[in-house]
Amino acid sequence: MLIIGEKLNSAIPSVREAMLNKDVEFIKELAKKQAAGGADFLDINTAQGNSEIDDMEWVVQAVQEVVDVPLCIDSVSPEVVRKGLQTAKGKTMLNSISMEAARLEGMLPLIKEYDCSVIALTMDDNGIPKTAKERIRIAGELVEVFKRENIDMEKVYFDPLVLPLAVDSNNGVIFFECLSEIKRLFNGKTVSGLSNVSHSLPKRKLINRNFLTICMSHGMDAAIMDPMDTKITSALIATNLLLNKDRFSRNYLKAFRSNALED
């Protein structure tokens, strides 16, 4: 399971504040803490700062001064993504592409030019389909595009875009079916954020944590999450153990010995 650290996102007020004030220490600290929490990638989103493209360059540079965790460049703008991928050293991920015509056209050349991993959303110009069947159809269309463009499927993470339970109580089940089917039909890797599912319900972290465990049991390969939340990282480590993805219980016991497991 890849952990993509979600905290360097300008949608979070304190992060936006730090971007506006060029508070480089705040940014560096968030990068270091997420790396220490086990992040395999750090997502960087600067959409809500002063200048998205300048902020992207500034944050990427700041982060790379303190950690060497690969970066996940998160923007709907191909220009901003290009700036991020240019500035980032080592391997990178692009967040995200989809079957929306403009996004597809803007992002495809960047994936090839920078040979990055990519998050592929199962949506098109009609939005996010309500049914699993339709989202799986879009995943199939994306698979065709990636094949045609010679993009390595090992680098693609499909996000079937979970919708809130509060909108439709079947939205979790629909999402779990997408995870299983994208694996079965396309041998595709999958990814998700964890918070959308619990939107407008109380005790959201409890829901998000169990959502992660169920997603992992359906074979999910990566999660966009908070690596500083020890309750959720503890659930993740225990789930890997249960799914036989932790050889000799090594990670579990290591986390236990370093007091990182929250019971």
Place this chain on the structure above:
Amino acid sequence: MLIIGEKLNSAIPSVREAMLNKDVEFIKELAKKQAAGGADFLDINTAQGNSEIDDMEWVVQAVQEVVDVPLCIDSVSPEVVRKGLQTAKGKTMLNSISMEAARLEGMLPLIKEYDCSVIALTMDDNGIPKTAKERIRIAGELVEVFKRENIDMEKVYFDPLVLPLAVDSNNGVIFFECLSEIKRLFNGKTVSGLSNVSHSLPKRKLINRNFLTICMSHGMDAAIMDPMDTKITSALIATNLLLNKDRFSRNYLKAFRSNALED
């Protein structure tokens, strides 16, 4: 998901003590607390007291003075089970039958006579098979027995007997496969205890809790567990919500409002 409360078990030192001392208030208190925690059945095991059969009668009577939760009579002895089923009012469950010849012969008549639900262990006189395939084969043999004896499959809960991860890191995966396959092949209901999986590992409750969530996502119908552990009942309630088994989020919101959800 049926919750079978596990606490009235003479393997627990304080419970054994209460049985030896005929401390009826202790027994009643444990029954009331488990009922308040949402138990659908209360397991009663008196194997390690003074006289298993007398203690069974005494505990069943004591419990029924304070709660009307159905009882799950837990013994390897058909005589003790008979005493429990005789004494218990209302619907009951028998814990357990298996393909062991003597146990099968001793318990089958009781299931028919008392029309109780039953936990069916996927083991025979050779013990618990290591592989999923062999345990599923035994489940199939039990299905044949139940059909032949006209026992209603709706009342049968198969327990595929999880073995500790510390013995074989694949033991969780083997168990999850059993849950899915017993459902797929026989439309059989399933049940499990939650603690065996984590035997001799640290922070066992963390493992047990995530084990429950994964089991539920594989369609498990019942768990033998501690209904007084609010962390595990919170995980259960959130998982039911995620799996669309909580109409209008009613149970989740009710638990939230009564401060029963631990985040």
